[in-house]
Amino acid sequence: MIKAINGIQVEGISCCIPKKKLLNKDFKDNKKRLRAIKAIGIESRPVSSDEICTSDLVLKSAKHILKKINWKASEIDILIFVSQTPDYLTPATSGILQDKLKLKKTTFVLDINLGCSGYTHGLITIASLMQNLKLKKGLLAVGDVTTKLVNNKDNISNLLFGDAGSVTALVNKGNKENKILCDYYSDGSGFDDIIVNSHSLSGRNRISKSQLKEIKDENKNVRSNINIKLNGPNIFSFAINNVPVILKKIIRKTKNVKYCFLHQANKMIQNNISAQINHNYNDIIFPTSLKNFGNTSSATIPITICSNFGDKKILGNTILCGFGVGLSISTIVLDLSKTKIFRIIKL
């Protein structure tokens, strides 16, 4: 069911990527990989060095946006950090960011464990809290260093992911304008379609030597239980069968939609979903960022916004749609015409 959140405006969006870049053409060592690169539509990807964690990318992005929009750290009432690659299992990374950004001690800080749908789930959460608790200014920090979870002998995943962090600044205008419409969908039965099986001493598969053992699957992909494992066909089917249904539902409730920013999973999913939507609504544009950034997990939507509209304005109503791990989908309609969109910076 479509819900509305009132009074919250997106003030600005910033993104930060690592300086290091990997070119997929350097991985064209066999016919299968060559075909995979063509099918997923990714040519290069920003990749973190060993010492860079998600919070480093997000921190630089946060400092950048606060300076650009002239907000003081002491004004921030809420900070939400969304990632599936936090700095530690515990404590929450949002607290570390609060300290490093010198936010006040009364700032509400919270971590959310999500990937591909993290940006839109995060926006729904922070906007709802700001509206209900009457908080004035908030930061939504999202990011992932998924490349660290990928086994370099996993033929497909090793071509797919990039690393990035992003911060979105939100302000509570307390009015009935700035309406955000949202819808969401979860199917936990697909929990193991995107999974890291073993991560600590407390998880389902307690970390041990046996969990670190590398195993070759039927497609000759090598990974251990501490690596990310994707069931590509299941994720693909989930996305193309469910995302268009949810998108069409929210489009029917909205006028003047010009752009739809989808989570950037791979080119085939992008093309399929946009074709299904454009079959009925052929004037909606689907910007992409896959070619030069890859799948940056929770950061793909802000990366697509900043890489296509840095220092520009996005007019009309805009749709954002995240989908993936969980399995989960969330979609939002909002007005970004007053939002300051910044060019992507590097760490």
Added chain:
Amino acid sequence: MSKKTNKILDNLSQIFEKKNLKPEDKISSLEQFDSIIILQIINMCNMIYKKKIDGLQVSKCKKIIDIINLIEKK
């Protein structure tokens, strides 16, 4: 073979990048078969034939004719 079967076979030839693909060809003999091929088959089925098939169904197919039957019978 019907026109539709021929068309599906053409589509599969493009996906497998193999000319003269035959219905009786064993999938295990096609070196390209992997999860990307499965995605492309699901995508083709959805986009061209407006039918939903899942990855498990495709991965269970032994021969090209099994994929054709899967699409035609849906």
